[in-house]
Amino acid sequence: MTTDIVSVTPGASPLILSMPHPGTGLPEEVAAALTERGRQVEDTDWHMRQLYAFAEHLQPSIVEAGLSRYVIDVNRDPSGVSLYPGQATTELVPTTTFDGEPIWLMPPDEAEIARRRRAYFQPYHDALAAEVARVKAAHGFCLLWDCHSIKSVIPRLFPGTLPTLNLGTNSGASCAPEVGKAAEAALGQTGFSHVANGRFKGGWITRHYGQPAEHVHGIQMEIALSAYLSEEAPPWRFDAPKAGKLQAALASIIEAALDAATKLERSHS
DSSP states (O other), X not given: OOOOOEEEEOXXXXXXXEESSOOOBOOHHHHTTBOTTGGGOTTOOTTHHHHGGGGGGGOOEEEEEOBOTTTXXXXXXXXXXXXXXXXXXXXXXXXXXXXXXXXXXXXXXXXXXXXXXXXXXXHHHHHXXXXXXXXHHXXXXXXXXXXXXXXXXXXXXXXXXXXXXXXXXXXXXSSOHHHHHHHHHHHTTSSSOEEESSSOOOXXXXXXXXXXXXXXXXXXXXXXXXXXXXXXXXXXXXXXXXXXXXXXXXXXXXXXXXXXXXXXXXXXX
């Protein structure tokens, strides 16, 4: 397992792909405190780089976390405030799996959580903020697409089976209306089950960076793992034939949002 905190691949376009949860890395001191189940890092967003390889022609920047979300979740409010009050979720440093199973032999205390914020959370956001600034300087705006995936059935988090494509714009606040409408229109043409601003409206990254008045348009896409894995269980195998249709759908949504953002920003320049 890699213990790299974050990797950045600079691109030439206004598109930034943020990948906060594909990492499986566990620093030694963290791994030692996890249960055997915790060390399996089952709540990983599996194969994000492979899934989004189709976007290469768009020349995106990619900011990718290398550590597991069990170390610290870089898509949670660093203050610890819940993003979904009244609903089950996982914390800044998760105490359980999504299914509610404990993952720690020795749960981290407040001092340890603060250390992880400095050592592991902040570097990801320093890198992402720097890339947002660089892309804005080059193009005048950016489209920040936050890439996620999750098991399609998790009774603790949501009833029934999750739609395949879950688009979030913080209920319209994280991107300009024109951009959100373009993305939602393309979403409706994909042929996949879908919802906009349903159970997943966008995490801290979408909400924090998505500031359309500052020319940053943030959109989160949460994808059911069943759409591109052979099965939603170890070894979490990527299914290329199955993924092909999904990749075409994602490309259509991203391109629609990017086109809308480009037209909007050029009209204001």
